[in-house]
Amino acid sequence: MADNVETIKFPEKWVRMISLTPPSLKDNTADADRLAGALKRELDTDFIHIDLSLIRMLPNFLRKCNYQVRCVIFRDRERYILAGVLDTKTESMAAGLAVDLGTSRVVIRLLDLENGLTLGESAFDNPQGAIGPDILVRIHFAGSSEGLKHLNGLIIEGLNREIQSLCETCGILPESIYLVTVAGNTAMTHLFLKIEPHWIIREPYIPATNRPGLVGAEELGIDINPFAQVMIFPNIGSYFGGDLIAGILFSGINKKQDTAILVDVGTNAEVVLGNENWLIACAGAAGPALEGGATRMGMMAGPGVIDKVTIDPVTKEFTIHTIENKTPMGICGSGLIDLAAQMFLARMIDIRGKFVPSNCRGRLKEIDGIYHLIVVSAQESATGKDLTISQVDLDSLIRSKAAMFTILETITGTVGVGLSELSTFYVAGTFGSFINPCSAISIGMLPDLPLESYKSLGNSSLGGAALVLTRPACLNDIDKIRDRITYMELNVNQDFMNRFSAAKFIPHTDTARFPSVKH
């Protein structure tokens, strides 16, 4: 299949200006056939599909426009599909919507399909969180009577509300949206399409579909242009979803000669290693400590959340930075990594990640026999309570960082590539984009590469979804990524456990691997 796909010449944009010769007695081609014929020539294809609902409006619309129109097209595997017809007046907008369909958070970006410019972006908590923050809970719930319908309704209605509101902000009508791309994990994709996710989590872990392809917006209940088409990113399997494919697409590692790595850090650490010739992927639990929620003060990035910490190694004084410089109210994953790195460099914790009370200068208190370090005192915090980090939190962070490093070691080891040979190290995820690589290296979570090797991608799933809207040829890349990728099941064997144990020290038992980290 990949070979077939390879030969496709994609158009530059999904919107094409089409000028038709009006019909006459000598040329009485039907309206839809006339438009399809012109599009076939324009796109150099034999196959263009026009939905019945669109055919119905063509006769009057074409005449109103004197047979001069803009067509929004998209490609569905072997054929192009017409997703909308607009007049040639520039004030009528052909917009596209990219959706990062996250388990906890959904981010949408509105684009002008003609010039590729972003019109606006917004995010909302996945309303399915009301059923359960954990995707597993939702999958079980989907099996109950009306459960799937309810979960599907939550995400579709939530999306519709957000679209409506973003469109208002941007001053356009939802009817102006003709194309939507959706990148989500496999389970979220199923719930979004109202497909029973039951078998995804039962051995042998089989999704209903890995290639949902294109679906009409109307069929999905999305309140945008009724002819709009929704492209769902394909999955690789139950535990490797379209969000990751979108991320790979956005990173471009699939097109580079040099081998690079992409890490999407969240509850799961999803890792892709490869180059233009091969791609290998794996995912493993990196631990909740990295995402907020694990430590009592841990939380998602947001105003007032501590995202950077510096500790004077001599005075042990803390310099705290919060998002938008608001009064501190908690700490996010990246802040936690900074904190741990700084405490390690200030010898406030040892190489096992245990507090060194003598160096903590009165910041330590003991609750139920467990040490808690006061990061921000009650007087200075927005909550009126001490913001603390406990030994339990630290232990959890150590396990997470060890898991991450072990996964990185394992995947590179599998293909015989040294970590130091990696040309670029992409860190993705909203959370990933806040990580200070220097701190992550200091605690031994990320390998000790030159800092310039690290590139933050931000929300790479959203980026990949948006890319497809503005660069049609990317569709080709998606198929190629899908066809070329090898998914490696993480085999948690003795070898893995040995590596994991060695990585549970700061930065590592083998300090030679982290020459830049001076204790």
Next chain:
Amino acid sequence: MADNVETIKFPEKWVRMISLTPPSLKDNTADADRLAGALKRELDTDFIHIDLSLIRMLPNFLRKCNYQVRCVIFRDRERYILAGVLDTKTESMAAGLAVDLGTSRVVIRLLDLENGLTLGESAFDNPQGAIGPDILVRIHFAGSSEGLKHLNGLIIEGLNREIQSLCETCGILPESIYLVTVAGNTAMTHLFLKIEPHWIIREPYIPATNRPGLVGAEELGIDINPFAQVMIFPNIGSYFGGDLIAGILFSGINKKQDTAILVDVGTNAEVVLGNENWLIACAGAAGPALEGGATRMGMMAGPGVIDKVTIDPVTKEFTIHTIENKTPMGICGSGLIDLAAQMFLARMIDIRGKFVPSNCRGRLKEIDGIYHLIVVSAQESATGKDLTISQVDLDSLIRSKAAMFTILETITGTVGVGLSELSTFYVAGTFGSFINPCSAISIGMLPDLPLESYKSLGNSSLGGAALVLTRPACLNDIDKIRDRITYMELNVNQDFMNRFSAAKFIPHTDTARFPSVKH
């Protein structure tokens, strides 16, 4: 396109037995992808589409059937489409429905897709007749507020009722119908698909679409299996519809070495001439006299309707045959042709079609100065009134038969084929099947060919629609017919009018053309 299509290897039947290897940890292909993969191998294709609605039921259904299923497939241009999945128990039926979507009458035939056998057939008057028997009236009505919706509702509801009733008769559920083929004229096709037919009847006579292709039954509101697919025969233009293409397909003239002709006689005479290399078609008003409705006693074929008349040339005695031998209540087109032929042979009308009073022996009466011939007296008729035929009726018939003959002359003349060179003369249409070629030759409506050249096809549109359900490769022929056919606009010029005038005699001014007709 035709060349692309040529290379397709169609399956023998639309139902395929598919045996899947159940998924395992080593083969975790998604359910829909697994089925699609097996179908791709089975059908030797790269492209198989499975609708989202069908994907939703696959996971549980495949497991219930142990991954052994029967698939109903169909082809939509470049790709196959899955129209249904059944278990392998033979008691679950995969049925198909062929529809002849006539302006006045709709005929449906239910088939077993697996063995091709007909399960049953039934017909109903097109409920749109309530708006107007004439398609023009309906097209105008469609332009009024809710007019199109109303007309569409009438035909869809009528069809649903008939399907329900036919299914009951045949002892199957409408849910067992997975494929539907619909052959109708261009305007009826538009109304069936709820497409505005406005521009079909306005110069330059442009349909909205000539290739509607495949549409989901659910989208059309047809109450059969929700995954069922409906294939609409393509049109050539506003005045040459899918019913004719189905007729050509059924006649097979497109596959014969020798040139043959196909005539579908109704309000319009639709004529197709050709062979395996070329096809030329034209249509012209043959006049309503041939279809019933024109003469006061004229009507559609049905019980009690006079379909055959013999007149003793000496005694001038009438022998009348009615359908089902019921008491006569009217006369249908074929009866009218018989009557005219017999009257001509009995010298009761002259070569201009005018009554010869001296030979009509008291059967003539004059009403408002116009001669009426009593065919059946009031005493013997089912209506209690004389069944008569007037000079006006005869004049109308003469014009109709002259038009038909002129059209036949014109189309054959255009390609330089003599009428006598035709290998076979197919007469189609429910009405056509009742025509006695001998009588039609006697009045000079059909050319004087050996009687064995004439073949009655019956309802060729229905036949063609049914053929597609049982012989998949026919889809190929449809595209070839469509791509190869030349539609000839009847140019009613002086030459045509001269021929028409010459044909307004019985059998013709040039009696040498009708050697078998002895006056």
